[in-house]
Amino acid sequence: MAVSRRLFIRNGVATVTFGLAAPSFLSAIAQAQGLRNRNLVVVYLGGGNDALNTLVSYQDAAYYSRRPSIAVPAGQVLQVGTDAAGHALGLHPRLGGLRNIFNEGRLALVQRTGYPNSSRSHFEATDIYGTANPQSSTGSGWLGRYLDTLPRPLDALAAWNTTGETPRALLSGQSGVPAIPNASTYTFASPNRGSAALEERAAAQAMAANPANGRPHLAFVNSTSRGAIETLDRVALATSYTPTVAYPNNGFALALRTVAGAIVRGIGSRVFWVQTGGFDTHAGQGGAGGAYGDLMGSLGDGLAAFYGDVRNQGLGGDTTVIVFSEFGRRISENGSAGTDHGAAGVMMVLGGAVRGGLHGTAASLAPGNPTLENNSGDVRYETDFRSVYARLLDQWLGVNSVPILNGDFRAGAPAIF
Amino acid sequence: MAQLNPEIDHLLRRAGFGVSAEDADTFRDMSPAAAVAYLVDYEGRPDDVDARIGRPDHVLVATKDLFAPDIDINDARQRWLFRMIHTRRPLQEKMALFWHNHFATAYSKLAVDSGERQGAKMLAHKAGVLRGPQGQIELFRQYALGNFRDLLVQVAQDPAMLVWLDGKSNTKAKPQENFGREIIELFTIGVGNYVESDVYAAARVFTGWNLRGSDDYRQDEYGDLNAYQEFVYNAEQHETSDKTFSFPIYSNGSRTIASRSESAGLQDGMDLITALAIHPETARRLARKFWNFFVSEIHPPDPAFIDSTAAVYLQNRTEIRPVVRHILTSPWFTDPSMHYARYSWPIEFVVRGIREVGWQGFSLDRARSPLAAMGQQLFEPPNVGGWPLGANWFSTGTMLARTNFAATLAASQKEFLGASLTSESQSPQALLAEMLARVTPAPLDSAPQQALMSYLAAAGAWTGSGEQLNTRAAGLARLLVGSAEYQFV
Numbered sequence: 020m021a022v023s024r025r026l027f028i029r030n031g032v033a034t035v036t037f038g039l040a041a042p043s044f045l046s047a048i049a050q051a052q053g054l055r056n057r058n059l060v061v062v063y064l065g066g067g068n069d070a071l072n073t074l075v076s077y078q079d080a081a082y083y084s085r086r087p088s089i090a091v092p093a094g095q096v097l098q099v100g101t102d103a104a105g106h107a108l109g110l111h112p113r114l115g116g117l118r119n120i121f122n123e124g125r126l127a128l129v130q131r132t133g134y135p136n137s138s139r140s141h142f143e144a145t146d147i148y149g150t151a152n153p154q155s156s157t158g159s160g161w162l163g164r165y166l167d168t169l170p171r172p173l174d175a176l177a178a179w180n181t182t183g184e185t186p187r188a189l190l191s192g193q194s195g196v197p198a199i200p201n202a203s204t205y206t207f208a209s210p211n212r213g214s215a216a217l218e219e220r221a222a223a224q225a226m227a228a229n230p231a232n233g234r235p236h237l238a239f240v241n242s243t244s245r246g247a248i249e250t251l252d253r254v255a256l257a258t259s260y261t262p263t264v265a266y267p268n269n270g271f272a273l274a275l276r277t278v279a280g281a282i283v284r285g286i287g288s289r290v291f292w293v294q295t296g297g298f299d300t301h302a303g304q305g306g307a308g309g310a311y312g313d314l315m316g317s318l319g320d321g322l323a324a325f326y327g328d329v330r331n332q333g334l335g336g337d338t339t340v341i342v343f344s345e346f347g348r349r350i351s352e353n354g355s356a357g358t359d360h361g362a363a364g365v366m367m368v369l370g371g372a373v374r375g376g377l378h379g380t381a382a383s384l385a386p387g388n389p390t391l392e393n394n395s396g397d398v399r400y401e402t403d404f405r406s407v408y409a410r411l412l413d414q415w416l417g418v419n420s421v422p423i424l425n426g427d428f429r430a431g432a433p434a435i436f
Numbered sequence: 437m438a439q440l441n442p443e444i445d446h447l448l449r450r451a452g453f454g455v456s457a458e459d460a461d462t463f464r465d466m467s468p469a470a471a472v473a474y475l476v477d478y479e480g481r482p483d484d485v486d487a488r489i490g491r492p493d494h495v496l497v498a499t500k501d502l503f504a505p506d507i508d509i510n511d512a513r514q515r516w517l518f519r520m521i522h523t524r525r526p527l528q529e530k531m532a533l534f535w536h537n538h539f540a541t542a543y544s545k546l547a548v549d550s551g552e553r554q555g556a557k558m559l560a561h562k563a564g565v566l567r568g569p570q571g572q573i574e575l576f577r578q579y580a581l582g583n584f585r586d587l588l589v590q591v592a593q594d595p596a597m598l599v600w601l602d603g604k605s606n607t608k609a610k611p612q613e614n615f616g617r618e619i620i621e622l623f624t625i626g627v628g629n630y631v632e633s634d635v636y637a638a639a640r641v642f643t644g645w646n647l648r649g650s651d652d653y654r655q656d657e658y659g660d661l662n663a664y665q666e667f668v669y670n671a672e673q674h675e676t677s678d679k680t681f682s683f684p685i686y687s688n689g690s691r692t693i694a695s696r697s698e699s700a701g702l703q704d705g706m707d708l709i710t711a712l713a714i715h716p717e718t719a720r721r722l723a724r725k726f727w728n729f730f731v732s733e734i735h736p737p738d739p740a741f742i743d744s745t746a747a748v749y750l751q752n753r754t755e756i757r758p759v760v761r762h763i764l765t766s767p768w769f770t771d772p773s774m775h776y777a778r779y780s781w782p783i784e785f786v787v788r789g790i791r792e793v794g795w796q797g798f799s800l801d802r803a804r805s806p807l808a809a810m811g812q813q814l815f816e817p818p819n820v821g822g823w824p825l826g827a828n829w830f831s832t833g834t835m836l837a838r839t840n841f842a843a844t845l846a847a848s849q850k851e852f853l854g855a856s857l858t859s860e861s862q863s864p865q866a867l868l869a870e871m872l873a874r875v876t877p878a879p880l881d882s883a884p885q886q887a888l889m890s891y892l893a894a895a896g897a898w899t900g901s902g903e904q905l906n907t908r909a910a911g912l913a914r915l916l917v918g919s920a921e922y923q924f925v
Contacts, residue, residue, distance in 0.1 A: 038821075065819070066819075072593050113775060121521070139617070139632065139635070140617075140621055140627060141819065141820075141821070142627075142821050143627060171532050175832075180831065182833070183809075183810075183833065183834055184811060184818070184824045184828050184829075184832070185809035185828060185831055192484075197832035197833060197835040198831030198832060198834060199514070199808070199832065199833040200833055201809060204809055204836070204837065204840070205832075205833060206807075206836070206840070207836070207840070208839070208840040208841070208843035208844065209707060209911070209914060210812045210844075210846040210847035210910040210911065210913070210914050211793020211844050211910060211911055212851055214894075215894075215895075215907050215908075215911060218891055218894040218910050218911075219891065219914060219915060221891075222887045222888060222890065222891035222911075222915055223839065223915060223919075225883070225886075225887035225890070226884040226888070226915065226919055226920070228883070229881055229883040229884050229920075231881065231920075236734045236777075236779070236827070236924070237610065237878065237920055237921060237924070239827060239830070240779075240830055240835070240920035240923050240924075241920040243830045243832050243834075243920075244835050246832040246838070247832035247833070247835050247836045247839075250832060251836075260900045288696075296818075296819075299614075301601075301612065301614045302594070302601045302602045302605055302612075305637055308549075314916060347800075353610045353612060353613075354605060354606075354607045354611070354612065355602055355605035355610065355612055357602070359612075359613050359614070359618075360613070368691050391612055
């Protein structure tokens with residue numbers, strides 16, 4: 020059965036012949052998916068990732084003079100070539116897995132992503148990346164608005180948030196997204212056994228079916244209860260997945276492993292949200308090693324495991340991962356051997372269909388250079404982050420990005436597909 | 437769906453953690469005004485709750501070896517839950533929870549910085565148990581209804597905060613912005629009321645507000661438990677130039693903290709904190725947070741409430757007690773349409789569930805993983821902004837965690853519930869009525885009531901005794917605590 024489901028998902032509705040034999044959710048997915056199935060995994064690095072130490076401009080003398088205790092030594096970076104402006108670049112030494120993907124041509128590094136007047140507030144900046152609107156950090160999110168374009172009724176598992184709280188990016192007017200941080204506890208428990216337990220589940224389902232007219236907040240909580248009960252069995256399918264590679268034993272990698280399970284088992288989710296924190300490195304961040312090295316290690320190892328696993332399953336070409344953070348960090352290190360909140364960052368896009376390579380140009384870090392701002396304190400953005408979203412929406416998810424982003428950001432978008 | 441009367445129940449859900457059987461005796465004959473006074477003027481009640489840990493008629497704590505809530509974070513979590521369940525001062529614990537969210541500080545960073553035991557100590561040490569300053573949560577308890585300006589000073593000098601927002605490395609050569617930013621953006625006036633240069637100036641104001649370790653302090657797991665870190669003003673690390681803000685610092689309207697000598701520079705921070713505390717936007721911001729905490733999350737704040745609450749705050753020189761008294765006796769709070777108009781925090785949900793369903797033989801350690809799955813671990817807010825509140829608590833995963841906790845709790849109380857209900861078990865209707873007098877969801881529409889009756893009817897011929905009662909009473913507790921209606925306070 021698992022194989023049939025996967026084929027069904029991969030080949031799309033056009034080849035489905037078993038019609039009524041398919042569980043009802045599959046036909047709903049088929050409707051929603053149209054003729055193709057493409058997965059998008061969004062990885063958020065919480066806290067403001069220090070882009071200058073992720074992708075190092077290792078021949079820039081100012082990089083070393085301004086970061087005397089946290090610079091990654093030139094001899095240790097994993098070289099990835101030279102960008103269009105002639106800056107020699109290297110990945111952080113703990114990103115070996117990503118460098119392999121880069122060498123396969125399947126990792127795009129989009130330098131200096133951001134927007135004008137970058138916010139230095141974690142919350143506002145995260146919300147801006149969520150709404151895709153630098154003028155407003157409240158309201159619905161870009162992925163939520165994407166989900167709103169899918170045919171109704173929307174499958175309750177169309178998107179899967181692996182964190183406990185719903186990020187702004189997934190907020191929408193019409194499409195609820197389940198949060199399933201730990202799929203193995205996503206089960207229905209009862210104080211009783213046997214028929215009494217089954218009767219309890221039926222009663223819980225009946226209580227949650229109450230439309231609660233006139234009490235929209237109660238109706239909302241009831242809808243989450245219903246969503247939970249309706250999705251239990253499919254989530255169990257994802258958790259029973261045995262990966263083809265060993266994932267590191269940390270929360271980030273385990274979330275990616277669950278995402279791989281959902282994709283391979285074909286339970287119907289297309290958009291996944293994964294996040295990992297600790298990037299607010301104000302103090303003692305380290306250079307090639309230390310705290311930041313560990314962050315890079317878990318990021319790179321987790322992504323590489325996921326990429327390899329999905330590829331082994333023959334689904335690499337159906338899966339794109341985008342990695343972003345709410346801002347980059349200041350160019351000069353601070354007095355605590357860390358870095359404070361900055362401006363432009365680096366976005367990464369990887370997957371079997373991605374056109375890899377270096378996109379955009381690095382800033383020249385010497386004070387006074389026009390690629391800097393705020394008295395040379397920050398990297399000035401070059402690529403609007405919304406143009407990356409636009410490319411993903413238009414060319415990967417196959418929808419019109421303009422209404423979702425409330426504007427046309429196709430111009431200047433990096434050619435990541 | 438009421439234990440005492442709707443007004444008192446509402447008050448105790450908001451200014452406390454619901455009504456336990458003990459409370460019912462205390463509050464049964466009290467007027468709402470007397471109940472507010474009882475809660476707000478809590479110094480009249482003994483603070484004896486910690487001494488009752490381990491008593492057999494109380495909820496249990498479980499630990500690997502010795503229960504050490506001053507230096508072990510999981511034990512500290514259990515101690516706090518125990519306090520919420522059994523305190524005679526519920527509003528004090530409720531406000532401590534409010535401040536914990538407002539000044540959200542996470543254990544994980546402290547543990548990495550200073551070791552697990554010192555990290556727990558910085559958050560939860562009860563003064564006098566070991567050497568060294570009291571933990572941050574004890575500060576919030578001490579200032580629960582105290583003076584907000586004074587609380588800000590204490591927080592700015594709190595060792596946990598100095599680690600959490602990196603104040604310990606704020607020096608004149610390299611001013612550290614983290615605390616300077618958050619005291620403005622999150623602790624007081626809020627986004628939209630300051631400019632970026634204010635953050636840089638605030639960072640310089642707090643240069644030299646650092647930490648020092650006691651002589652025996654070592655940054656590892658095997659140091660003396662009596663070792664500690666404490667606030668120190670490092671005069672030679674204070675940056676002495678003028679600091680100018682976009683808002684007034686002094687009552688004469690001056691926006692500049694004039695240059696002081698290094699030795700006098702501590703006063704810079706005091707001046708800034710006072711200015712932030714009495715800033716009208718701080719008053720309004722706290723009023724909005726109190727609206728959401730005490731009055732409603734589903735009605736937007738009434739501007740008249742914000743105005744009057746902010747005025748009480750400013751007229752009382754940032755004292756919180758008159759503010760909370762004002763709120764709890766205000767027409768907004770007592771308006772019946774505000775009953776159940778707030779989403780329950782996971783901590784509130786767990787504590788109220790235990791208080792209402794029962795705790796016999798139940799260990800608080802069993803709430804640990806469920807609370808994490810619900811999205812709220814004490815001493816581990818997701819970031820300095822605190823927990824995303826309101827509807828943000830709810831998703832399919834967190835809702836399942838809540839209902840599954842209801843199942844765990846109900847299973848643990850099965851025999852006790854059954855035994856306590858024998859006289860109410862004459863009919864399914866009588867059983868449901870009694871359960872609804874103990875476990876208090878928001879009013880149930882007829883459809884969910886029908887679902888509950890069908891659940892009881894599925895038991896077959898009603899005998900009302902033995903296994904049937906145990907099973908169905910526990911099932912009802914599970915369904916009621918796990919209902920959407922119960923997720924509101």
